[in-house]
Amino acid sequence: MRIGELSRRTGVPVPTIKYYVREGLLPPGELSSPNQAQYDDAHERRLRLIRALLDVGGLKVAAIAEVLGAVDDPGRPLHKVLGAAADRLGSAGGAEDDAEAETARTAVEELIARRGWRTHESNPAAADLSRALAAMGRVGHGAFTELLDEYADAAELVARADLGYVSRRATVEDLVESVVIGTVLGEAVFSALRRLAHVNASARLYGADGVGREGRGGGVGARGEG
Known part of the structure; x- marks a missing residue:
């Protein structure tokens, strides 16, 4: 899916999604052209987790980055x-x-x-x-x-x-x-x-x-x- 569809599915604005990608909270999409990226269900799931940690858990972006870094460390x-x-x-x-x-x-x-x-x-x-x-x-x-x-x-x-x-x-x-x-x-x-x-x-x-x-x-x- 493209970033607009990811935004519609999750209710997270496109600029916010791009911000999460820049901050390393959300992996970048797979480039399908120089200016377009494709996202999948794993991106949607991670984005929903980020929003839950932010909105319900009350964590700051920096704290979420640390937690997700631990999650992604095999x-x-x-x-x-x-x-x-x-x-x-x-x-x-x-x-x-x-x-x-x-x-x-x-x-x-x-x-x-x-x-x-x-x-x-x-x-x-x-x-x-x-x-x-x-x-x-x-x-x-x-x-x-x-x-x-x-x-x-x-x-x-x-x-x-x-x-x-x-x-x-x-x-x-x-x-x-x-x-x-x-x-x-x-x-x-x-x-x-x-x-x-x-x-x-x-x-x-x-x-x-x-x-x-x-x-x-x-x-x-x-x-x-x-």
């Missing part, structure tokens, strides 16, 4: 591909050096050791977790660290589901791409599901219907005992 183990994708999700903010930051770092180190996770406190995700916990401590919610193991239980369950999905892929290309999808886009899926679950849990605990029923029940009991 000698890179899948574990390293997953790491390359996961590292791009982290924040770039510097850590503050105060009592809350030190407490948070210690909590994360202890969590990793306690659970026997095969990672290290220098992992970007560990640094992000430390920053989040430190920020919670500064606003009076340092006790949130007491919930870390419950969160870790849920995270392990989701991680197993992610990699279980990846293991069902048949070809190497599918397998590697699925690692990126499961890591980057799975993050967005889990975040959205967590927000939905929060709304549901909050409605059941504190919503007008639930509180009203419990309140009326308690009120009747109190009046009867009085």
Whole structure:
């Protein structure tokens, strides 16, 4: 197909496609004449992956280039591909050096050791977790660290589901791409599901219907005992 057809299929403007080619995110088409190139289904698939990483995963173009470079490296183990994708999700903010930051770092180190996770406190995700916990401590919610193991239980369950999905892929290309999808886009899926679950849990605990029923029940009991 020509670039105009690729644009129509994917909804990505032609100038943007050309930009992705220049940046090395999308392989160039096969020249059919000095001024014309042909693209195929592999280009369409890669272009859709780029847009998903950009629009849903929230990655910057430079980060996408690094992730796709790992995907296209035939000698890179899948574990390293997953790491390359996961590292791009982290924040770039510097850590503050105060009592809350030190407490948070210690909590994360202890969590990793306690659970026997095969990672290290220098992992970007560990640094992000430390920053989040430190920020919670500064606003009076340092006790949130007491919930870390419950969160870790849920995270392990989701991680197993992610990699279980990846293991069902048949070809190497599918397998590697699925690692990126499961890591980057799975993050967005889990975040959205967590927000939905929060709304549901909050409605059941504190919503007008639930509180009203419990309140009326308690009120009747109190009046009867009085």
